[in-house]
Amino acid sequence: DVKVTQSSRYLVKRTGEKVFLECVQDMDHENMFWYRQDPGLGLRLIYFSYDVKMKEKGDIPEGYSVSREKKERFSLILESASTNQTSMYLCASIRTGTYNEQFFGPGTRLTVL
Amino acid sequence: AQKITQTQPGMFVQEKEAVTLDCTYDTSDPSYGLFWYKQPSSGEMIFLIYQGSYDQQNATEGRYSLNFQKARKSANLVISASQLGDSAMYFCAMREQDSGAGSYQLTFGKGTKLSVIP
Numbered sequence: 670d671v672k673v674t675q676s677s678r679y680l681v682k683r684t685g686e687k688v689f690l691e692c693v694q695d696m697d698h699e700n701m702f703w704y705r706q707d708p709g710l711g712l713r714l715i716y717f718s719y720d721v722k723m724k725e726k727g728d729i730p731e732g733y734s735v736s737r738e739k740k741e742r743f744s745l746i747l748e749s750a751s752t753n754q755t756s757m758y759l760c761a762s763i764r765t766g767t768y769n770e771q772f773f774g775p776g777t778r779l780t781v782l
Numbered sequence: 783a784q785k786i787t788q789t790q791p792g793m794f795v796q797e798k799e800a801v802t803l804d805c806t807y808d809t810s811d812p813s814y815g816l817f818w819y820k821q822p823s824s825g826e827m828i829f830l831i832y833q834g835s836y837d838q839q840n841a842t843e844g845r846y847s848l849n850f851q852k853a854r855k856s857a858n859l860v861i862s863a864s865q866l867g868d869s870a871m872y873f874c875a876m877r878e879q880d881s882g883a884g885s886y887q888l889t890f891g892k893g894t895k896l897s898v899i900p
Contacts, residue, residue: 678825700886711786711873711890719886727887759827763886768815768877769834771888773827 672696673774675760681780688747690777692760698772699765701743705729706757706776715758718743719765750781785809786874786891793896795864802849803859803894805874813879816857817888818848821871830872833857861896869898 676691692701700719704712714727716735724735732754736744743762747754760774787806795801807816818830833841833848841848849858861868872895875888 702887704890709892711892712875712888713890714887717887757825759825761827761888768886769832770817770829771886772829773819776825776827778825 673760673762673772675758675774675777677777678775679778679780681782682747682750683782684751686747686750686781688750688779688781690745690747690758690760690779692743692745692762692774693741694743694760694762694772694774695741696762696764696772697740698762699740700763701737702727702761702763702771703733703735703743703745704759704761706759712759715745750779752781755779755781784891785889786876788874788891788894790894791892793894795861795868795896795898797866797898797900798863800860800862801864801896803861803872803874803896805857805859805891807855807857807874807876809855809876809878811878815877816848816850817875817877818846818857818859819873819875820868821873821893823870827873831859864898866898866900869896871895 673694702717703715718724718737734746758777761771763771814835816833820828831843845862847860871893874891
């Protein structure tokens with residue numbers, strides 16, 4: 670079974686802190702995604718990566734950066750966390766050439782105080 | 783304009799009854815895919831069913847079926863014989879060939895919260 674894991678289920682940080690959210694998938698997928706989920710807004714794409722060291726902005730990249738140094742790992746970075754980044758963050762992956770499912774991780778619920 | 787519209791913020795259904803969750807979409811792309819995901823209170827997104835725009839038949843997966851009406855641009859999820867464990871948020875999503883993210887980006891609706899009543 671494809672497995673996408675995220676480093677933390679719950680995270681509490683303070684305003685101004687640098688925050689790293691880690692995502693690892695074990696199925697050699699080329700494409701990885703970071704979404705943000707807020708009540709009433711659904712999921713919105715922050716960044717995606719289609720290969721190692723490659724990244725593209727999604728719909729809401731402001732305030733975030735990403736890193737993909739290894740194929741299995743995709744990190745989301747909040748350089749200076751703010752309260753409006755309190756949210757649920759979901760990582761997903763999919764193999765190039767397949768279109769019928771994205772596999773999601775369990776999510777990280779981040780609270781910025 | 784919203785690409786995916788889910789007009790029902792919340793729904794109730796009696797256990798063992800069938801329920802339909804509505805989803806309409808907007809695209810000019812001839813090639814696209816439609817997805818339904820379930821999100822229980824634990825937060826994980828669980829893939830339920832997929833329908834490709836060129837698929838001739840409606841997709842089915844166990845108790846889940848997708849009522850695909852291409853001309854109306856609707857992709858409603860039908861859950862038969864509801865169970866208590868079906869209580870969750872349900873999201874409709876679309877992948878377009880010409881979307882960003884190498885055509886893999888999903889655009890999600892705002893979700894429908896389904897509550898199954900014993």
